[in-house]
Amino acid sequence: MPDITTFETLDREIERIGGKPIVLEALWAGDTGGWYLLLYIYTVKGIFFFKRTTRHLLGEVSSPEGIEYFTNGKPSVSLLAEQFGNKASEKYNLTFYFPSPKDTDEDCPAWTERHLAITCADCSKLIIPTDSPHLPKDICYDCHLTREENEKLKDDSPADGGVHMYLYKDDEYEPIGYCTNFESFPIAPFIEEKVKNRLNENAIDIVKLDRQDIIELKGKLENALDQKLDKYEIPVIDERKKRFIITHTLKYKGKEYELMRNFNDEHIRISNFIHSVETAEKAIAENYIYEFYFNKGITYRDDSFLRFIHYVCHGRTNIADISNRYTNILTDTEVLQTLKKLEQLRCVMISNDGVQITQLGQCII
Ligand SMILES: [Zn+2]
Structure with a gap:
C-alpha cells in the first residue's frame, strides 16, 4: 500500500484498479501508533x-516531510486529502466522501454504511452511534x-493540583519535573519532612530548598544509591521478551550500569x-536553588486561561480576545472575575485591556 503524497500517486492507484470510479472515500483509522x-x-x-460495485483501499495520505501535523487547526493530511478529492x-466526475475532515474520528460510516449513521447534534458530522453505555448517543x-x-x-471545577519543580537562579527557571502528587518525585522521601514544614495554606505555595538543603539531600541520595x-x-533478558524491554546505560562514579x-x-x-544526584550536583556547582510550586487553589478554568494566554497568545493578549475564546461558555462577568482572581494570585498582570502572564503564572502550567 503506497503512501499517497501527491495527486499523481493517487491517480496511478485509481488507474491501476480499473473500472469506473464513482466514490473516493477518506476515513480515519487509529491504533497505538497514531492516526492514519x-x-x-x-x-x-x-x-x-x-x-x-467494489471497494478498494488505495493507500494512506501522507504529508511531505517538514510539514507540521496541524495546518490552520486541521490535521495537515486532511487538507491534502481535500485537494486530492x-x-x-x-x-472522474466522482463523489468525494470525507465525513470528518476536522477531527480524527474512527466512528464515521463508510459510504455504504451511511444508512446506519446519525448526524452529530453538535457538529453535524455523520457517525455510527456508539454502543458504549458511558457515552452519549447523539x-x-x-x-x-x-x-x-x-x-x-x-x-469552575478544581484542577488536578500537582507540583512543578524548577532549578532557579537570577530569574532563570529550568523545569525539572511535574508530578500530580509531591510524593511521586524520586527525591520526596529525603525532603518530605522539610517541605511539609515549609508549606502554607496559599492557593499557590512555593517551597524553596537552598544550597545547604541541596548538599544535605545529595548526601542522603548518594547513601541510598x-x-x-x-x-x-x-539484567538477564529472556529472548522472547527482548522486544518489550527497553534498557539504557548510566554512568555513576566512573562505573557503567545497564538498567x-x-x-x-x-x-x-x-x-x-542517578539523575537526581546529577541534578543536585548541577545545582550546587552552578548556584541554583530548588523551587516547588504547589497548585492547590487553581481551578480548571484558571489553568485554561493561563494556558490560552501563554501558549495561544504567546504570553500577552487583551480581555476581548479572552472573552472571544470563551464565547457561549462563560459570561463576560465570569471572564473578568477569573482574570481578577489570577491577578490577585500574581499569575497575570492587567493594564487597561491588556493581559500578560507573569513568571509565576508560567511556573504553574
Ligand atoms: Zn460532533
Whole structure:
C-alpha cells in the first residue's frame, strides 16, 4: 500500500484498479501508533445486469516531510486529502466522501454504511452511534470531550493540583519535573519532612530548598544509591521478551550500569536516583536553588486561561480576545472575575485591556 503524497500517486492507484470510479472515500483509522487517513475507491465494473460495485483501499495520505501535523487547526493530511478529492472529482466526475475532515474520528460510516449513521447534534458530522453505555448517543466523541471540557470551565471545577519543580537562579527557571502528587518525585522521601514544614495554606505555595538543603539531600541520595548499587544485578533478558524491554546505560562514579527502563522497579529507582544526584550536583556547582510550586487553589478554568494566554497568545493578549475564546461558555462577568482572581494570585498582570502572564503564572502550567 503506497503512501499517497501527491495527486499523481493517487491517480496511478485509481488507474491501476480499473473500472469506473464513482466514490473516493477518506476515513480515519487509529491504533497505538497514531492516526492514519486512508483513501478508498468504489468502482463499477461490468455492463447492464452484470454491473458490480467494489471497494478498494488505495493507500494512506501522507504529508511531505517538514510539514507540521496541524495546518490552520486541521490535521495537515486532511487538507491534502481535500485537494486530492477535489482534483479526482473534476477528473472522474466522482463523489468525494470525507465525513470528518476536522477531527480524527474512527466512528464515521463508510459510504455504504451511511444508512446506519446519525448526524452529530453538535457538529453535524455523520457517525455510527456508539454502543458504549458511558457515552452519549447523539454526539460524536470529540463533541462529547468538548462538552465535558466546557462543563468543567462553567463549573469552575478544581484542577488536578500537582507540583512543578524548577532549578532557579537570577530569574532563570529550568523545569525539572511535574508530578500530580509531591510524593511521586524520586527525591520526596529525603525532603518530605522539610517541605511539609515549609508549606502554607496559599492557593499557590512555593517551597524553596537552598544550597545547604541541596548538599544535605545529595548526601542522603548518594547513601541510598550506594546501598542499591551494592545489590545491583545486570539484567538477564529472556529472548522472547527482548522486544518489550527497553534498557539504557548510566554512568555513576566512573562505573557503567545497564538498567531496565520498564518491568524492573529497582532499576527504575536506580536510574531516578542517578539523575537526581546529577541534578543536585548541577545545582550546587552552578548556584541554583530548588523551587516547588504547589497548585492547590487553581481551578480548571484558571489553568485554561493561563494556558490560552501563554501558549495561544504567546504570553500577552487583551480581555476581548479572552472573552472571544470563551464565547457561549462563560459570561463576560465570569471572564473578568477569573482574570481578577489570577491577578490577585500574581499569575497575570492587567493594564487597561491588556493581559500578560507573569513568571509565576508560567511556573504553574
Ligand atoms: Zn460532533
